[in-house]
Amino acid sequence: MSKIAFIGLGNMGRPMAENLVKAGHEVAGFDMAAASVQAFAKNGGIAARSTGEALADAEVVVTMLPAGPHVRGAYLDGEGILASARPGALMIDCSTIDVDSARAVAAAASDRGFAMIDAPVSGGTGGAAAATLTFMVGGPDAAVERANPYLAQMGKTIVHCGGAGTGQAAKICNNMILGISMAAVSEAFALAEKLGLDAQKLYDVSSKSSGQCWSLTTYCPTPGPVPTSPANRGYAPGFTADMMLKDLKLSQQAAQASGAVTPLGAEAMTVYQLLSAAGGGAKDFSVVLPYLAGRLCDFL
Numbered sequence: 124m125s126k127i128a129f130i131g132l133g134n135m136g137r138p139m140a141e142n143l144v145k146a147g148h149e150v151a152g153f154d155m156a157a158a159s160v161q162a163f164a165k166n167g168g169i170a171a172r173s174t175g176e177a178l179a180d181a182e183v184v185v186t187m188l189p190a191g192p193h194v195r196g197a198y199l200d201g202e203g204i205l206a207s208a209r210p211g212a213l214m215i216d217c218s219t220i221d222v223d224s225a226r227a228v229a230a231a232a233s234d235r236g237f238a239m240i241d242a243p244v245s246g247g248t249g250g251a252a253a254a255t256l257t258f259m260v261g262g263p264d265a266a267v268e269r270a271n272p273y274l275a276q277m278g279k280t281i282v283h284c285g286g287a288g289t290g291q292a293a294k295i296c297n298n299m300i301l302g303i304s305m306a307a308v309s310e311a312f313a314l315a316e317k318l319g320l321d322a323q324k325l326y327d328v329s330s331k332s333s334g335q336c337w338s339l340t341t342y343c344p345t346p347g348p349v350p351t352s353p354a355n356r357g358y359a360p361g362f363t364a365d366m367m368l369k370d371l372k373l374s375q376q377a378a379q380a381s382g383a384v385t386p387l388g389a390e391a392m393t394v395y396q397l398l399s400a401a402g403g404g405a406k407d408f409s410v411v412l413p414y415l416a417g418r419l420c421d422f423l
Contacts, residue, residue: 124148127273128181130174130197130204131218132159135244136187138251139217139277141166143185146276151177178207183273187217190369191224198228205235213269214239217258219295221373222288223380229262229287238266241287242274243294247361255279259297261290295377298370302391302408304338305367309412312345316416323348344409353407358422364411365404368395 124147129140132154143150144167152163153171164170171177174197178184184204188194194216198204204214214237216228225241232239240262250256256278260267267283274281284293311334315325326348330340343349353361371392378385398404398414402423413419 125182125273126180127151127183127185128153128171128174128177128208129168129185129187130154130177131187132156132163133187133189134248135251136217137163138248139187139244139256140168140185142251142254142277143273144168148273148276151179151181153177174204175202175207178204178209178212180209181212182209183213183215184208185215185217185273188220189218191220194218194220194228195224199231205232205237208237210236212237213266215242215270215273216240217242217244219243219298219370219373220291222291222295222377225261225291226288238263238269239287240266240270241290242270243290244278245294245297246278249361250278258282259284259290259293261285261288261292263287291373292377295370295374298367299374299385299388299391301338302367302371302374302395303387304336305342305344305409306391306394306411308334308336308338309344309409309415312412313415338409342409344412353409354412358406358410358413360405360407362408363405364395364398364408367408368392368399368404371395 127143127148127150129150129152132140132152137159140150140152151169151171153174154160160170186197188197214232229239240260242258242260244256244258246256254277257280258274258278260283284290312322322345343352344354346354353359374388375392398411401419403410403414403419413422
């Protein structure tokens with residue numbers, strides 16, 4: 124078994140780190156929130172008081188951080204991960220960040236002799252807890268091969284998308300599809316309500332017709348048709364509206380930088396900006412339906 128440093132013990136990071144502990148690894152975890160570190164320690168992890176303490180003798184470093192600037196800072200600062208890690212340590216960044224930051228950090232890691240992959244995830248907090256996440260992986264073949272056993276202990280599906288940054292590219296493209304499709308499904312249910320069509324009847328038709336999609340059949344945004352969806356528990360988050368907004372912003376930054384034409388992605392981003400401004404950012408991203416229907420206040 125390996126000695127692992129896990130930096131970032133938030134809603135996703137802590138259950139992922141705990142699954143590595145369950146797999147038998149010695150995992151030292153650090154987070155800026157002391158309560159998260161303490162909770163991790165109660166579940167078998169080692170509480171570290173700093174990134175440097177977590178890194179001591181670690182063979183593998185896993186990071187799960189909020190955004191590109193946090194990842195750049197964690198790896199590139201003078202006393203950061205690349206300056207302090209054990210020579211030859213494997214770097215796995217599971218954050219969802221911009222492609223440019225992912226490639227810049229990977230290049231810096233390579234220059235210092237470290238193998239590194241970007242491995243953002245899909246599957247939400249439920250997938251993190253159940254170790255059923257999907258990893259979208261970018262990086263050299265050899266680094267991915269080294270990382271695969273650890274990823275398999277935190278997730279169910281691992282897709283090697285290409286070189287450095289392609290994991291991030293896959294994540295933001297996938298979540299742009301998700302954001303657009305959830306907005307579309309929510310608009311349809313909002314329209315159905317105005318037209319006097321029962322939500323269950325629309326589901327019964329669309330789930331077996333050309334409107335079928337994951338946002339409808341697995342994560343239906345209206346209460347009733349899919350009992351396990353967040354709509355049936357007051358839109359308690361598996362994946363918050365603010366996190367969707369973050370990913371849609373990343374998709375539009377990438378589209379602008381690359382010259383891609385993504386008008387629906389841009390419109391979906393605007394919808395989630397308005398939803399967040401209205402106070403729904405901490406709710407599940409499927410709360411876009413009551414927002415569009417004028418009932419967001421019922422869930423705040």
